[in-house]
Amino acid sequence: MAEKLAPPSPTQELADAGREFYRRGWTLGTSGNFSILLARKPLRICVTASGIDKGTLDETNFLELDDDAEILQGFGKPSAETLIHLTIYRFLPRARSILHTHSVWGTILSDAFFERGAIEIEGYEMLKGLAGVQTHEHKEVVPIVENSQDYIALAHVIENVMRDASGLHGIYLRRHGLYTWGETAAEARRHVEIFEFLFEVLGRQLK
Amino acid sequence: MAEKLAPPSPTQELADAGREFYRRGWTLGTSGNFSILLARKPLRICVTASGIDKGTLDETNFLELDDDAEILQGFGKPSAETLIHLTIYRFLPRARSILHTHSVWGTILSDAFFERGAIEIEGYEMLKGLAGVQTHEHKEVVPIVENSQDYIALAHVIENVMRDASGLHGIYLRRHGLYTWGETAAEARRHVEIFEFLFEVLGRQLK
């Protein structure tokens, strides 16, 4: 059998994921942003620069930022949504990579389930792809947060949502997109794929 | 981190976009045409030759034309729709690249919304992918124009539509396709992706 090459770096993993998500239509029109945690104290992350085409994403499209979203390394400007990444890293010790995507089915569900406050998914084997879930009988709750251009306020809302609900794997900004995370870039990517699969399953059954 | 190569030429960018649009099913059957502005006075553009398979589009498939759609360089014949490109360039000083695509969801919406006169899209984060749009609360209006084989008349109708409505990012020919544009080839491509994403979101929610 063939030998495996050295494993890719985390930013390479995110670049691979981003190009694949683009292909699937989850990061069209330069939408979406991806990050990894480099250090927790003081907080230091790598995040995609703003306005990058995800179909050709590569390692040069990442910025290294500190806790105040100041650029330590790299070219371009950070997305306004970097604040949300920083908030999630601060709040969730388990999160070491955060992915934000925009899909058609997610967008539709975030509207259809907005009144209920969350997309609830229960009874599907694919739920076991979410870290720590052992059975399809699990009920996954993805809180839906009203979209806003005030990212500071939005970050506070997201912090409160995470405070009220433990065990979350993702949060949906209404008519905007998914935030999900993982202990590794690979886990965060798997969470995107699992959620998108399940969003499509639910979305196609909406009456 | 790896070094980036020299940036692609505008026709190379359009060729890349065209092959990607083909993959997504937005330029099947040799449909669609793409152009860039070379000079404004006198008007000189580069546009895809007629009848070209967009799945293998490359730089040799472009023609250089003057203001009267006369060929200055390149092989093949210009699309009859070149007139519409020229009209948009004349009317919109901001436009430096124009893309025309045919998608399933756009076709369906252009029929479903025809009586209302426009596809109206409001409240989606992805709207921020359109140049100058700062908030998801923006309402984007995409006027729908009845399709015609009389391209001179059609060009006049489109000119009138652009005169009546400022701030447009695109126009839809009923049961035919989208015209959108940008200050660069990349911006025009982003607009196609944003519109197609939003058309699918709306289309999947039609009752």
Added chain:
Amino acid sequence: MAEKLAPPSPTQELADAGREFYRRGWTLGTSGNFSILLARKPLRICVTASGIDKGTLDETNFLELDDDAEILQGFGKPSAETLIHLTIYRFLPRARSILHTHSVWGTILSDAFFERGAIEIEGYEMLKGLAGVQTHEHKEVVPIVENSQDYIALAHVIENVMRDASGLHGIYLRRHGLYTWGETAAEARRHVEIFEFLFEVLGRQLK
């Protein structure tokens, strides 16, 4: 601008088309078959061997056959549907390449429109991708023929359908697949893409 290489052979063009159709889901599970006309008198064609995976189709997967479907060259056995190809070539002097594909939307439409006898498509710009069609106001009629495993009988039915209706670009076998053709491999491929686009447009609007 870059130089174009020598044009591909017709079987290479069909192999390219086949791999693309597979990617789009129109020739899954080794379904579909493709042919080109080599000579008309006596009739000699090249056709895909039976049971070939279209995702990796190449020039070695074609058989050269005579008028009686006897193999003149190549490895494998001809599809039982070769008879239908031969019938169409005999009847339509214009046809020099025939493509047969199986798509989800086509299958659904062939059932939904079976009672009416044909899939009728009218008013779409994409119709102009069919050879000789000059306006979107054209009404394209795709007769639907009941499926059968008796290919001799089926070939006769198809011959009668072609006799009764001139100007056809394709015929649909109910719950089975599309036959379309062209004067070149490229034209036949374009017809598949045009029909599949329009089938999806109609299929998504079925109540």
Added chain:
Amino acid sequence: MAEKLAPPSPTQELADAGREFYRRGWTLGTSGNFSILLARKPLRICVTASGIDKGTLDETNFLELDDDAEILQGFGKPSAETLIHLTIYRFLPRARSILHTHSVWGTILSDAFFERGAIEIEGYEMLKGLAGVQTHEHKEVVPIVENSQDYIALAHVIENVMRDASGLHGIYLRRHGLYTWGETAAEARRHVEIFEFLFEVLGRQLK
């Protein structure tokens, strides 16, 4: 015409199939598992290791196991569902490769048809892609089994289902995924493609 290279090994064929299934969205989020039979007495199989990304599946991702699911060769741990593979190999002498996939349409159908006990598919030409099926008039029955995390119990249920119904080509675990098999890796792959095509045809027509 070009010469064909030596045929791929069965694990290479499964790796190719897995990457293709991933592309189509049938093995997202590391879901799915694939095996081939190496020897029947004593039973020895090759099966994908647990938690592998199917988008980059290669031959090194397979484990060689004995009848007790003990690892004879390879890195990683076997999926808990290996038991189901072993059960099917023991019961069906014809099966020499088993594929398990998770698709959106299959998931939806397995719920919609659960009360009826099976997904029944009849009258489609594509059914002829299932080994031994000679006509579109065939009725294919895909029993639906309630999902469970008790794989020993599940394997017993599957054994009973296979005992009660001869001539099956696949079994569906409710809201989980498809098990299908073949005499070769290529036949098993063809069965996945045929079933998924037909699931989509049925799924899109659900009221």
